[in-house]
Structures are given as C-alpha cells and as structure tokens.
Amino acid sequence: MNIYSYEIKSQLRTYIIWSVSILVVFLIFMSGLYHVFMDSRADVEKAYSGFPPAFSAAFGIVIEQIFTYGGFFQFIYTYIAIIGAIMAAAVAISAFSREKRSKCVDFLLTKPVGRGAIFTAKLLAGLTMLAVTNILFVAVSILVHNGSGQDAAQLDRAVWASCALFFMQLVFLSIGALYATFAKKVRSVPGIATALGFAGFILSALYSLLREDAIRFISPLTYFQPYAVFSTGGFETRYAVTAAAVAVACIGLSYVKYCKYDVPAL
C-alpha cells in the first residue's frame, strides 16, 4: 500500500494536468465546437472539397461521418486519444522507471517486499489513475451527450464509445511499462511518452491513408474506434482481442523482467 500511495502522490501534479487537459479539450470541442460545426456544414463541406483526400484522411476527417454526433466524436477522439496515449505511457514510464531514474533501485529492492508486489503496486497505481480519469471522462461524455440534444436511447452507446479512451490507454500503459522495465536508462519521461504517443498517431494516420488491416493491427490508437460503437453498438472484436493480447503480453514480459533482472551496481 505504501508503494501504491507513494506512486500516486509522486505523479499527482502531472496526472491532474493530463486529466484536466483531456476533459477540457473534449468539453470544448464536443459541447462548444460541435454545434458551430454542424451549423456551418455547407461552408465546411466547401472547404473540405478543396483538401487533398490524403490530407483529410491523415487528420482523421471522414466527411461521410463527421456531420453525425458519432462521427464528430470519432474526429475529436483522434486527438483526445493522442493526449490519452501520451498520458498513459507517461504514467507507466514514470512509475516503472522511478527508481532507475533516481538511481535508487537498491533502496527499494532491499526493503522487505517482493519484486512482484512492487510491480503490482505500481501497476495498480497506474490503473487507478487511468480509471479515475476515465470515470470523469465518461461522466463528462454523458453530460455532453445529454446537453447536445441527442437521442437518450443512444446514451449507452455514447458511454461505451467513451470507454475507447480507457481501453486504448491500457494498451499504452502496458507499452510504457515494457519500455520502462527493459530500457537501461530512462532520461526523460515526457520525452519518451510523447515519442510513443506520436508514433501511435503516425501509425493511425498511415492506416487512415492506406486502409490496410495489417497496419491497423500495429496501430494501437485505432484498436478502439468510438464510431464503431455509435454505428454498430460495439468495438470490433478482432482489434479488441489484439489490444488485449498486446496489453497482456507487454505487462507479462515487464513483470518477468522486473522480477528477474540483475540490478547493476552504480
């Protein structure tokens, strides 16, 4: 419990900044910009017709969808997801490399607590932080949905679609944990997390351009698409399974590495 609470306490300030950023960006775009966007449909379509198709695809614009609530949600999610991915990776890298960065691995690993228990406490701390953010995200999503005059019968879909962020963050949390446990040195948590987040964005943009399934399998930002929930009621099973497999594999490998590695002398 002490490692768990210390981890949360250590990350609290940056964690709040990340969470507020996600919620504010979502709120501004979905409750503010959405209505303006819908009201200016003709102008937007005119402007859009001048864009090269590849450009629109790379930025997540699907003109056939974007003038629906689910389509606009998907468009905004593309960007929320980048912030969420960077946040989740940062939470994991920060937690699992904390002692490595401070050169105090000896301190923690010579306390009467097993390495498995330390790993679990850090993982639970990360999961707790992401869970709280996503509970708030879902709550805000419900408020926005209700406030935007959408059909109340579609609320369950809006809630489930909002969970895309949490599931995607779990994947990035596991990738971050893998990086932090295997890297010999971790110099900058935000730097590495941002690199991972943008790598995810580039892969998702590549998928949007090429529409190749093979690319989507290696593009974690596209595993959970909110639009799929709005249109079909659920996420696409094969990508959800891929996401679960990636997350379990990364966490499993990280756990084994954390428990087995020889701590080098300084």
Next chain:
Amino acid sequence: MSAVIETKNLTKSYGRTRGVADVSLAVEEGEIFGFIGPNGAGKSTTIRTLLSLIHKTSGEARIFGLDCEADKVKILKDVGYLPSEVFYYDNMRAVDLFKYSASFYKKDCSKKIGELASLLQLDLHKKIEDMSLGNKKKVGIIQGLLHSPRLIILDEPTSGLDPLMQKTFFDLIKKENARGATVLFSSHILSEVQRICDRVAIIKDGRIVSVQKINELQQSAYKAVSFTARAGADLRGFAVPGAQNLEISGQSAGFIFKGDVNALLTELGRYPLVNVDITEPTLEEIFMHYYSE
C-alpha cells in the same frame, strides 16, 4: 554461535565476465566481519547477491539460515543496507525518505530516526538532492539503521564522511553491534577494517583468498621498511631473512619485510642510520603477500 551469513561456493558470472567464484563464508552472530579487497575484486557482487539484487549463478547463500532468494522478504525485515553510492528519490526531504523507509518495517521508527539524526547532525527537513556527499551518506546510514536490524551490511560506508564523522560512525556501528547486530563491513581501506572488525575475509579476483582474525592478519602481514644511512656507508651487504624486493639506491634502501623484527633491527643497527621508516603495509602490499603464496 550460529552463522548469520553463510555462503557455499557462491558463484556469479556475467557470461564471460567474472563476478565472484566459489565464495564460501560464514559470518557469525554478533561479530563485525570485514570484507576487504581492491575495487572490482567482487565485494559488491557478493553483497548484492546476498541481498538478491542480483541472482546467483550457482552455489548457496543463506542469511539467518534462510535462502537469500526464496526467503528474501523475510530476511530483509531484519537487514539494514548501506550501499556504496547513495542516491534517493528526487525532490524528497530526508524526513520523508525515512518515513517511507520506515513504512516497510511496520514498526514505529521515529524515536530511532530522531536519535540518529541528532547523533549524525543531519537536517531532516533538507532536500536530499541539495545535500553534500557526506550528508547524503548520513541519510544512507540512518535509513539503513532506523529499524534496528539484526544484520547490518555496509558497502564502502565511509567515503564522503570527514574524519570526525567517521569516528562517530564507527562508534555508532560498535553500539549497534553491542545491541546485538551482526555487521558485514566491506571496504578497500585496510585501516578502517582493522579499526572495527573482529575477522576479515580478503577477496581477490572474485575469490576469497583468506579469512583471518584481524590480529592474525596484522601479525602475518608484511611491513614496508625503508632507511637512509650516512654518506660513505656501504649498503650492498645488507641482508636479513624475510626481506623481499630489496632496492638499494645510493645511501637509501627499501624492501618488504616479514619475519623476526629483532633480526631486522639488529641488521639495521649495523649501519650509521639517518632515518628509518617501518610502516603498515598498504592493501596492495597485503595482496602481494597473498600473490606470493
């Protein structure tokens, strides 16, 4: 007496690189046991294997009769460790580190923290990263002792401490020892091991070359002898049993000596001396003794 630390043929290798090989040791309850060798000899590797920071390749390592890897958590409840390099969390004050450290032992350590901080004159409310090396070392000492462990493992503990603080530290370790704690004291400085330890193990190239009582080590050790005679004295005839590596340069001579000191003094007495130095051997000279055997 029973062995608090016991290793049998403990071996740690890093692929082709040597770590330690066939280290067999028994540190008895209540003793202060020195572990000495030059840098890179395998002291830290042995200690890190005992603490399960690294995993042994083969052999056995037991503390309190328990297996160092399988029973690590149980063992570490009663072990205090001071690493050679002291680093702690960024942005943490000493008092916060001690509270965090104490939280692992599930007992109230606040009184002991206060006593140790007062003895070592440490400002508990200062951030550790802003402290000097000596003060960081004090933080390490306190976090290693705050739970009154049964076994204290010290890896090069005095680097960074000024001579006065070293004395305070040695007094503290003796006090902990008097309380009943067993101490494993690793160092490459012979004089500090001589100052505090009951027995000593000498490690060289990853292998234990000798385990001796400190007084035996001193008796068996070589002395470094040098002298200068008055002008005109012919030193070419100087010879005494037990002298090695004799080098004569003009009116001066130097050699390493192990043998009857009376015979040495008699031989020296045959020359009109200006100066004589008979000094404790350096650690390297001690090792020469073991190389030659």
